[in-house]
Amino acid sequence: MVMMHVRYDEWVGLIKRIAKKYIHFFPPKTFEIGGGTAVLGKKLVENGFAYAGSDFSPSMCREAGKKGCTYFCTDGRSLALKTGFDMIIFLYDGINYLMSLSEYTVLFHEVWNCLNHTGLFLFDITTRTNSLRYFRDYHDHEDFGEWSYTRHSYYNAVKHTQHNDFAVYHRIESSGLYEKTTEYHTQKLFMPHEILSAIPDDKFEVVGIWDGYSFREYSDDSERIHFLLRKISAV
Numbered sequence: 001m002v003m004m005h006v007r008y009d010e011w012v013g014l015i016k017r018i019a020k021k022y023i024h025f026f027p028p029k030t031f032e033i034g035g036g037t038a039v040l041g042k043k044l045v046e047n048g049f050a051y052a053g054s055d056f057s058p059s060m061c062r063e064a065g066k067k068g069c070t071y072f073c074t075d076g077r078s079l080a081l082k083t084g085f086d087m088i089i090f091l092y093d094g095i096n097y098l099m100s101l102s103e104y105t106v107l108f109h110e111v112w113n114c115l116n117h118t119g120l121f122l123f124d125i126t127t128r129t130n131s132l133r134y135f136r137d138y139h140d141h142e143d144f145g146e147w148s149y150t151r152h153s154y155y156n157a158v159k160h161t162q163h164n165d166f167a168v169y170h171r172i173e174s175s176g177l178y179e180k181t182t183e184y185h186t187q188k189l190f191m192p193h194e195i196l197s198a199i200p201d202d203k204f205e206v207v208g209i210w211d212g213y214s215f216r217e218y219s220d221d222s223e224r225i226h227f228l229l230r231k232i233s234a235v
């Protein structure tokens with residue numbers, strides 16, 4: 001429910017436009033890294049995509065499993081997939097959880113290994129502009145009755161890290177008391193040129209680096225940026 005306000009339909013639209021423009025057949029075999037509870041995955045299945053998803057969090061995978069999607073519990077940095085995919089996606093700034101550029105390079109190699117010839121890799125980042133504009137020091141809470149959460153988001157402008165600290169309260173039916181759990185999320189906000197430097201240029205060509213959910217070139221003003229890479233196969 002924390003993800004209730006997420007613009008999944010915008011992502012479905014973007015992925016459909018990408019499939020139409022760059023893949024030329026339908027449905028592409030699509031694999032998602034960091035798919036969370038498979039909300040986007042379920043929508044992609046409903047839109048006819050041949051979808052399999054994954055996340056490295058067992059609790060996310062448990063929830064995803066309830067949606068009936070093909071789902072694996074795995075880290076994007078160590079994918080061990082037997083079949084090739086036409087498109088791999090890693091969205092809603094999951095890639096920002098990587099703390100170093102060397103981890104990006106490891107991930108790019110793994111993705112390359114799992115893509116078919118000329119396959120695509122789509123991922124997005126949340127930007128420093130977004131953090132400075134909205135999440136420099138932001139408090140938020142929602143109450144759904146059975147459970148509620150508070151969130152404190154803050155940005156470290158020296159380390160370029162975005163922090164989201166959650167406290168989740170879940171009502172225990174038998175006692176009426178609330179059980180509290182906490183989660184601390186840290187994301188690293190690399191600049192687009194830094195991410196570009198981590199992409200092995202003999203493995204991928206960069207198709208586009210776009211502002212938001214559009215095909216417009218990104219700028220310093222972009223709050224979310226999508227990267228689309230195409231696999232270069234050895235000849």
Ligand SMILES: C[S@@+](CC[C@H](N)C(=O)[O-])C[C@H]1O[C@@H](n2cnc3c(N)ncnc32)[C@H](O)[C@@H]1O
Nearest residue numbers: 034035036055056057074075076091092094097
């Ligand atoms: C902000 S959530 C987005 C989840 C999902 N994509 C969505 O839009 O609902 C980021 C997700 O990425 C996952 N994640 C982060 N780093 C990962 C990694 N190295 N490998 C696999 N999953 C990862 C987290 O567990 C989390 O579920």
